[in-house]
Amino acid sequence: QQPVQSPQAVILREGEDAVINCSSSKALYSVHWYRQKHGEAPVFLMILLKGGEQKGHEKISASFNEKKQQSSLYLTASQLSYSGTYFCTGGGADGLTFGKGTHLIIQP
Amino acid sequence: KAGVTQTPRYLIKTRGQQVTLSCSPISGHRSVSWYQQTPGQGLQFLFEYFSETQRNKGNFPGRFSGRQFSNSRSEMNVSTLELGDSALYLCASSLGASGTNEKLFFGSGTQLSVL
Secondary structure, eight states: OOOEEEOSEEEEETTOOEEEEEEOSSOOSEEEEEEEOTTSOOEEEEEEOSTTOEEEETTEEEEEETTTTEEEEEEOSOOGGGOEEEEEEEEETTEEEEOOOEEEEEEO | OOOOEEEOSEEEEOTTOOEEEEEEOOTTOOEEEEEEEETTTEEEEEEEEETTEEEEEOSOOTTEEEEEOTTSOEEEEEOSOOGGGOEEEEEEEESSOSSSSOOOEEOOOEEEEEO
8 A cells, every 4th residue: 555645746936845744554664755856766865763753854854653654744945956756655564665756846 | 886777778669578677786785676657656666676585576467577686686577568567667776675774776767668
């Protein structure tokens, strides 16, 4: 079962904030986030291993609620370079299953 | 350090043919996973190989198969191609078996078009 991501797409102005949600019906041991720019390979953003854990890198952070099997990715003061498709994936014994992705468009 | 290399970059085949795609992981990485990417479906997991053994398999028909060699290079084969097999095929390598805490490094993919 694929994790479910929301929203499917979002358009922002540069400097605005965005939240991308990811939920799973199966137990997750971890949540991974990747970003794929148009025509490029997906690139790793971060892994969250513990329930309730929050991690961040510059203005991109994420949280993982292990009890609810949910994760959220927070993009603060978005930049043009943040445009792309964001994928969450749940880590477990049977490997990684990716969500369908959230398309993020940042306009100047 | 060289990244993940996939060949060929583009491929055009006709229905009924078979195709073999190749993936060379980052040096030292022992796990290679394959994904099919189509618009609207995201990344669909095909299978994962770790130390020459298939560790996990996704929900794809038996026409999709793969293998991994002793140098960790992997190949994916699709037999009796169908129009619906047209997609970008991505491989990803990781140091250990994918799962809880392994970061994946993706190749640029092979764009397969079936006519």
